[in-house]
């Protein structure tokens with residue numbers, strides 16, 4: 306970690322929607338302070354100019370979903386001292402990981418006029434399935450203050466304060482009325498990692514699990530409760546397979562709910 | 571006048587709120603927001619949930635219309651006075667580098683200036699919870715913010731004549747009647763309030779509300795209403811030997827069964843009016859010239875709560891639930907000389923999967939009591 310001078314920052318994009326990279330540009334007020342402490346050496350979304358590596362910090366957005374990406378991520382790892390994945394795609398495979406439960410060839414034939422032009426892997430997987438990752442920042446998209454916290458902590462040489470407990474913690478701290486209890490709206494907050502500030506429940510909606518499973522997530526209990534309250538199995542499978550469906554324990558529980566053989570007492 | 575029962579007209583409630591505001595208080599009372607009755611700042615009696623009630627069950631809360639237009643015909647909501655005395659997030663101090671050679675830092679410990687709050691409509695369980703929090707935050711080592719808000723707080727309490735579905739204050743001997751700590755305690759009758767002052771401050775307030783001494787009949791009616799309330803609790807908990815039973819049975823199989831349901835989401839602890847744990851976090855700015863220390867509501871249900879040099883000492887959800895229940899219902903007695911549970915039912919209602927302290931504790935306790943009886947019987951037979 307550079308004590309004096311600037312750290313060289315690289316921002317990479319893999320299979321993703323660019324929303325997390327936009328969160329960096331969204332920093333607006335803090336961007337100048339950031340530019341003082343780090344040299345933005347590689348960030349194609351923001352500027353064409355590229356400073357050659359190696360880099361001190363690399364931020365990776367996106368999942369690994371093509372053969373080319375599977376190779377490129379290894380190069381990225383080589384040129385970054387500290388590698389941080391940002392967002393649901395990079396940390397869980399993202400929404401495109403839904404293909405992991407489907408037939409990609411069939412999708413190609415349905416969607417593209419010339420499916421033979423498309424070269425993609427059968428699965429979309431998180432970066433950590435391919436290379437060693439130093440820190441995973443969750444969210445779809447990431448919370449820009451958490452991003453700043455990770456960078457600030459890196460620059461100061463301390464551990465980032467990114468809580469891994471439930472969204473309910475943030476929800477209760479902000480004084481919301483629980484949408485599950487008071488409105489009967491299914492909410493994934495109890496099993497989802499905090500980070501968004503309980504955004505959806507603050508607007509009377511259930512949590513969609515953008516930040517993936519919390520450190521103690523027990524989806525089985527919550528889903529059993531949903532079933533008792535009248536949700537059908539396919540609804541539950543769809544709920545779990547959102548932005549982070551390919552992360553455990555969401556993946557396993559959604560598989561169990563998909564197969565008819567599992568019973569819950 | 572303190573301790574005697576008076577009658578005040580219902581219309582005086584609005585005057586009471588006005589008087590409190592004129593005295594410089596922020597009046598915090600029950601009001602409807604997002605489908606629940608919550609504590610919030612109010613400016614007039616019109617903002618009270620008049621004619622509404624709450625239906626509460628494990629993991630379930632709904633508002634319903636009453637058949638009358640009572641002002642206080644419901645029980646407690648998701649949050650308590652705790653929010654105001656021990657706010658969910660507070661900056662403790664900030665440090666800024668000043669570039670000077672010796673001291674090097676400026677430390678700023680100023681916190682938000684404590685507001686003067688009049689709590690309107692607090693219930694007996696809320697008062698008992700305050701008493702507990704006083705022992706935590708306002709004892710030998712006082713939390714300055716808590717101490718200041720608490721010192722100036724005016725407590726206008728309401729006796730509960732219709733307990734809710736998850737209430738069990740009579741089991742915990744904290745309600746439904748307000749017996750201490752309040753400045754003024756009201757009991758809502760069909761056509762008036764019965765009012766009792768608990769302090770000089772309460773007496774002075776009451777005097778300004780044109781009180782009429784309550785006659786025998788009114789006194790008798792209030793007694794009857796509160797006696798009947800005590801018999802109509804939605805829940806009950808047999809507390810006999812409960813601390814011993816819980817502490818001596820850490821391996822009871824029922825802990826596992828609860829753990830299979832518990833999500834470790836922490837809603838129970840954050841809505842509990844007596845839970846006092848917090849996280850303390852330091853943050854730095856990007857330039858490394860300023861740092862802040864923040865305190866926020868924490869919970870023994872989080873994994874990080876038991877993190878120390880050697881790792882996590884309570885990594886299983888079973889260990890966390892057991893920690894919570896045994897601390898609340900057993901350890902607290904030793905620590906604070908009273909139970910940590912006041913029987914308000916919030917943790918039951920606001921648990922998203924409806925886990926019920928009274929049920930879980932009773933399941934274990936009954937099982938142990940039965941086993942004890944069986945064992946004693948066997949011993950006697952063998953003699």
Ligand code: SF4
Pocket residue numbers: 472473474476477481482483484485486492493494495503506511512835837922
């Ligand atoms: S609304 Fe959702 S996130 Fe908020 S407390 Fe309820 S279950 Fe938890």
Ligand code: SF4
Pocket residue numbers: 838841842843844845898910911912913914915916917918927
């Ligand atoms: S443990 Fe539950 S019932 Fe007891 S005081 Fe806390 S929230 Fe109320």
Ligand code: SF4
Pocket residue numbers: 831832833834835836837838839871920921922923924925
């Ligand atoms: S008991 Fe209920 S509210 Fe408390 S942590 Fe467990 S699931 Fe959450």
